[in-house]
Amino acid sequence: MSSSHPLPTLAPFFADKQDLLDEVLGRYPEHGRRSAVMPLLWEVQRAERHVSEARVAEIAEILGLHATEVKGVMSFYGTYHEHPVGKYHLQVCRTLSCSLAGADEMADFLEEELDLVNGETDAGGRFSLQYVECLGSCGTAPVLQVNDTYFERVSRSRCRALLDAMRRDALPEPTRERGGDNESPGSEPVEGVVGAQGSEGGVS
Amino acid sequence: MSDGVRQAPKPITSRSDPGFELTLYAHVGAERSHTLSYYRAHGGYEAARKALGMDPTEVVEEVKVSGLRGRGGAGFPAGVKWSFMPPVDGRQRFIVCNADESEPGSFKDRYLLEDDPHQLIEGMMIAGWAIQATIGVIYVRGEYHHAYERLRAAIEEARTEGILGPAALGSDFGFDLILHRGAGAYICGEETALMNSFEGLRANPRLKPPFPAQAGIYGLPTTINNVETLCAAVHIIERGAAWHAAMGTEDSKGMKLYQVSGPVARPGVYELPMGATFRELVFDLAGGPTEPAKALIPGGSSTPMLPWSDATLDLPMDYGTMAKHGSMLGTGGVIVIPEKKCLVDALYNVVRFYAHESCGKCTPCREGIATWLPKMYQKLLAGKGTHEDLVVMEDMVENMRGTAFCPLADACAMPVQASFEHFRQEYEHLVDFGESKYPRRREWAS
Numbered sequence: 001m002s003s004s005h006p007l008p009t010l011a012p013f014f015a016d017k018q019d020l021l022d023e024v025l026g027r028y029p030e031h032g033r034r035s036a037v038m039p040l041l042w043e044v045q046r047a048e049r050h051v052s053e054a055r056v057a058e059i060a061e062i063l064g065l066h067a068t069e070v071k072g073v074m075s076f077y078g079t080y081h082e083h084p085v086g087k088y089h090l091q092v093c094r095t096l097s098c099s100l101a102g103a104d105e106m107a108d109f110l111e112e113e114l115d116l117v118n119g120e121t122d123a124g125g126r127f128s129l130q131y132v133e134c135l136g137s138c139g140t141a142p143v144l145q146v147n148d149t150y151f152e153r154v155s156r157s158r159c160r161a162l163l164d165a166m167r168r169d170a171l172p173e174p175t176r177e178r179g180g181d182n183e184s185p186g187s188e189p190v191e192g193v194v195g196a197q198g199s200e201g202g203v204s
Numbered sequence: 205m206s207d208g209v210r211q212a213p214k215p216i217t218s219r220s221d222p223g224f225e226l227t228l229y230a231h232v233g234a235e236r237s238h239t240l241s242y243y244r245a246h247g248g249y250e251a252a253r254k255a256l257g258m259d260p261t262e263v264v265e266e267v268k269v270s271g272l273r274g275r276g277g278a279g280f281p282a283g284v285k286w287s288f289m290p291p292v293d294g295r296q297r298f299i300v301c302n303a304d305e306s307e308p309g310s311f312k313d314r315y316l317l318e319d320d321p322h323q324l325i326e327g328m329m330i331a332g333w334a335i336q337a338t339i340g341v342i343y344v345r346g347e348y349h350h351a352y353e354r355l356r357a358a359i360e361e362a363r364t365e366g367i368l369g370p371a372a373l374g375s376d377f378g379f380d381l382i383l384h385r386g387a388g389a390y391i392c393g394e395e396t397a398l399m400n401s402f403e404g405l406r407a408n409p410r411l412k413p414p415f416p417a418q419a420g421i422y423g424l425p426t427t428i429n430n431v432e433t434l435c436a437a438v439h440i441i442e443r444g445a446a447w448h449a450a451m452g453t454e455d456s457k458g459m460k461l462y463q464v465s466g467p468v469a470r471p472g473v474y475e476l477p478m479g480a481t482f483r484e485l486v487f488d489l490a491g492g493p494t495e496p497a498k499a500l501i502p503g504g505s506s507t508p509m510l511p512w513s514d515a516t517l518d519l520p521m522d523y524g525t526m527a528k529h530g531s532m533l534g535t536g537g538v539i540v541i542p543e544k545k546c547l548v549d550a551l552y553n554v555v556r557f558y559a560h561e562s563c564g565k566c567t568p569c570r571e572g573i574a575t576w577l578p579k580m581y582q583k584l585l586a587g588k589g590t591h592e593d594l595v596v597m598e599d600m601v602e603n604m605r606g607t608a609f610c611p612l613a614d615a616c617a618m619p620v621q622a623s624f625e626h627f628r629q630e631y632e633h634l635v636d637f638g639e640s641k642y643p644r645r646r647e648w649a650s
């Protein structure tokens with residue numbers, strides 16, 4: 001796994017992605033070009049698991065901004081990372097409803113199992129751990145977000161099973177859990193959202 | 205402890221209200237409910253068609269008469285807000301959907317976005333027509349990836365079918381949507397911070413006035429509403445203002461998506477007529493608490509908690525009643541707090557949230573909430589607090605009320621104040637004995 005943190009290559013990220021760039025810029029009115037800063041940061045973050053200084057400079061260049069302006073936006077948000085997160089970026093919600101359902105214990109468990117603390121990525125670049133705030137899934141607490149995917153009602157045994165699965169690179173499809181008026185049988189898969197961050201290319 | 209868990213002594217009344225049926229949530233959870241074909245097969249886009257045949261001012265009037273109040277937290281009358289837009293003067297105008305849903309205890313919008321994205325698109329078309337905005341912006345929180353993908357696909361479908369575009373639904377109204385995602389910052393839910401975030405600026409709130417209707421996105425006239433508000437507009441147009449106004453209580457009309465989390469048998473989202481009681485939500489629908497409870501938070505973590513009692517449980521969950529009892533309806537996200545949870549620890553969790561989410565722009569919030577308040581809680585929970593500390597804490601939150609730049613500081617101060625009001629003895633117990641009355645326990649299901 002040691003090759004999973006390649007130094008950013010010198011090739012500009014968007015150089016061979018003109019279509020993507022056009023699509024993103026085209027979403028916003030001409031005078032609102034700057035609105036593209038967040039989506040461009042997203043594209044880089046998703047592909048490279050972080051946004052390096054070089055990418056910040058590149059986005060600034062594209063939008064006609066100073067790098068510090070882009071950096072200023074980037075640092076405001078919890079989702080863009082300066083350093084690479086793991087192939088499996090584990091985000092544990094510790095806010096009240098999740099905490100009442102054992103999220104603090106889940107956080108301790110993950111720290112111990114992965115030998116990581118909040119904000120760290122392991123040496124192999126496989127796992128990273130981040131504590132996050134309410135994910136809007138309080139009715140199906142506790143919640144563990146893996147990359148883009150929510151796993152809900154995560155019990156200890158389920159958490160262990162998920163970790164094992166990730167170690168085997170076999171993360172299962174999450175099930176749709178709604179609770180309340182619209183409880184589903186729990187077997188309806190969520191299509192197309194599973195996969196390690198960066199799996200759609202860019203890295204390696 | 206027997207008063208914590210008890211059977212519902214009163215009959216369910218809300219859902220037998222002859223005027224009520226599942227509306228906003230009628231299709232959530234149904235197979236393929238997110239697709240255009242499903243939506244159309246269930247009468248989709250007929251309300252928008254009807255609205256486009258009305259005068260825009262008539263649409264605004266209809267929503268005003270319906271009594272619909274904003275479902276994003278503050279409960280501002282939606283039709284009145286729409287009428288604040290300045291006269292059409294050729295400048296671009298925007299309708300914005302606030303889909304940043306991040307207030308702890310709130311999770312209703314997510315399922316609407318994921319399972320019924322066309323309902324929202326239709327609501328935005330109706331609002332867009334009413335205020336004569338030709339561009340709609342949906343600002344969806346970054347973590348809602350599945351919702352984002354569903355929305356993206358739904359917008360694509362709507363464009364392909366000519367529902368969105370230069371001739372929306374074959375009319376001469378041009379309307380299209382921009383989907384924009386956040387990146388993990390609660391403050392982006394505050395409407396002016398959201399606009400800065402959309403514009404690619406740091407998401408600090410803006411000074412008001414000017415209000416969004418005067419100077420919103422890119423300084424242009426803008427109206428912003430919550431997901432649920434916009435979805436409700438669809439049904440108001442479809443069935444008429446009178447239908448909506450016939451449900452609910454004096455100052456709170458229509459249906460509402462209530463949410464319940466914490467230790468109850470069936471947590472989740474439940475649609476009820478406005479003014480249903482906590483008892484109906486928590487017991488009749490959610491199956492009651494699974495262990496004795498001592499408090500409930502009525503509408504998301506910023507709303508002051510109410511002590512668990514028969515009197516509280518029988519309160520109607522509407523804007524006026526909550527205000528009268530020193531709290532707020534907020535998002536309608538009810539959180540049940542069990543007896544055995546240390547209340548100081550629970551409040552520390554809430555404070556930690558607001559501390560983390562403070563944008564740092566103004567001093568009372570940056571110094572008070574982001575810095576000192578969590579430190580005071582840590583000191584207390586470590587068993588090192590003093591009675592003077594309690595006085596300082598109470599003073600501090602009192603001084604934060606209304607003195608910060610945006611409502612986030614109040615959102616943190618209010619629940620702290622309520623906890624002192626109702627559970628000061630738990631704070632004092634920590635000071636007197638150096639440990640919590642309710643020690644940490646295992647909560648995680650094996």
Ligand SMILES: Cc1cc2nc3c(=O)[nH]c(=O)nc-3n(C[C@H](O)[C@H](O)[C@H](O)COP(=O)(O)O)c2cc1C
Pocket residue numbers: 273274275276277278279280282302303304305306307390391392393394395396428429430431433434610611612615
């Ligand atoms: C700190 C803060 C966070 C907020 N977060 C949200 C949110 O996530 N979603 C939302 O709809 N409204 C949120 N609001 C309220 C919005 O500012 C705004 O009032 C609302 O979107 C208006 O829509 P409505 O009138 O339809 O309720 C928040 C307000 C504050 C002060």
Ligand code: SF4
Pocket residue numbers: 391409561562563564565566567569570608609610611612613
């Ligand atoms: S009250 Fe807090 S969140 Fe609001 S502007 Fe001030 S620092 Fe920012």
Ligand code: FES
Pocket residue numbers: 093094095096097098099133134135136137138141143308309310
């Ligand atoms: S508290 Fe964890 S999802 Fe809301």
